[in-house]
Amino acid sequence: MVAAINESAGLAGLPVTDSAPHERGDAARNRALLLDAARALIAEHGADAVTMDDVASAAGVGKGTLFRRFGSRAGLMIVLLDEDEKVQQQAFMFGPPPLGPGASPVERLLAYGRERLRFVWDHRALLSDAGRDPQTRFNAPAMLHRSHVRMLLATAGTSGDLDGQADALLSLLDSDYVTHQVEDLGRSLETQGQAWEDVVRKLCGT
Amino acid sequence: MVAAINESAGLAGLPVTDSAPHERGDAARNRALLLDAARALIAEHGADAVTMDDVASAAGVGKGTLFRRFGSRAGLMIVLLDEDEKVQQQAFMFGPPPLGPGASPVERLLAYGRERLRFVWDHRALLSDAGRDPQTRFNAPAMLHRSHVRMLLATAGTSGDLDGQADALLSLLDSDYVTHQVEDLGRSLETQGQAWEDVVRKLCGT
Numbered sequence A, B: 001m002v003a004a005i006n007e008s009a010g011l012a013g014l015p016v017t018d019s020a021p022h023e024r025g026d027a028a029r030n031r032a033l034l035l036d037a038a039r040a041l042i043a044e045h046g047a048d049a050v051t052m053d054d055v056a057s058a059a060g061v062g063k064g065t066l067f068r069r070f071g072s073r074a075g076l077m078i079v080l081l082d083e084d085e086k087v088q089q090q091a092f093m094f095g096p097p098p099l100g101p102g103a104s105p106v107e108r109l110l111a112y113g114r115e116r117l118r119f120v121w122d123h124r125a126l127l128s129d130a131g132r133d134p135q136t137r138f139n140a141p142a143m144l145h146r147s148h149v150r151m152l153l154a155t156a157g158t159s160g161d162l163d164g165q166a167d168a169l170l171s172l173l174d175s176d177y178v179t180h181q182v183e184d185l186g187r188s189l190e191t192q193g194q195a196w197e198d199v200v201r202k203l204c205g206t
Helices: A002-008 A020-045 A052-059 A063-070 A073-094 A105-122 A124-131 A134-138 A142-155 A162-173 A175-184 A189-204 B002-008 B020-045 B052-059 B063-070 B073-094 B105-122 B124-131 B134-138 B142-155 B162-173 B175-184 B189-204
Strands: none
Touching (some): A020 A052, A020 A063, A020 A073, A052 A063, A063 A073, A073 A105, A073 A124, A105 A124, A105 A142, A105 A162, A105 A175, A124 A175, A142 A162, A162 A189, A162 B189, A175 A189, A189 B162, B052 B063, B073 B105, B073 B124, B073 B142, B105 B124, B105 B142, B105 B162, B105 B189, B124 B175, B162 B175
């Protein structure tokens, strides 16, 4: 039935790569090419300096395809952030220790803080936009990070109000805060990681 | 000389209350009346429900005078916040203990947190607007609060990175955060004060 419609619409003579099953394969391939290209360009030049033209030409894909896949530059950036978030979540929930299970809760908290500081720094532009809205700021994926930190505090036998302590800790990983510390105050990610460790150890009583 | 100019401008015959020295007295009186009226209305109905008409008529002052003094509704709100901030700053810097000098640094930190939670809750609408801008968020008057908390942590002999610890603590007093905890999660200011106390005691090692 679909074939009949295609034929009646005069599409039968088009090259094989434009037929439906192959288009899905091409779509997946183009999507991966575009995301890889965007990631490489952002790593080299920073997110602010990367244009949609850059991404399309680095991927060897038409700009129309790029916009069809991601809707807009913001759409592309959200997909990139979302994919990177998922990779990091896998790592701290199921990956090898000390980030994942197998290390003590305090060791996991220390590893999590240092990993997350790097992630937040690398993704600061987009995280900052997302955090401008108080709804985003306090909801998923923020909730997942909060649950993780709270669970580790609980497993470490931390006394007192775990909600407040988890929130105070996580404020040190807020993207606007980290950006302010590094760009405006000239502190290093290493210093921020040490501050995280100080607070973790005191809250957990180690 | 001033009298001569007034006379030459034909102002000598106007009622005494409109002459310059008295007008300054009236201006101060009107300003105080308007601020008191606004404060009383906000306490009763909440800032969002108070209009400029309400303020002018409660103060028994013309609406034109209200706008001339404060420029706009936002201008009035900023003056109110600023005056209240100054009163609170005086209290924690120079007022009686346990908020002011005379109590131990830990007692002062505990009193400061509870006072500030109430202040932030009462002024949440305007503080939230001011905090939307990352520049405001990390600058004065935020700097003054940060210095105060950092000074008390230092006086308490707190070990480790005091900057990070002061920031983690102060995140518990952020207006968006407090509003979210109370309005969305149903936590009380008392619970938030207890969370503040937990973190203060752990950071200071008491």
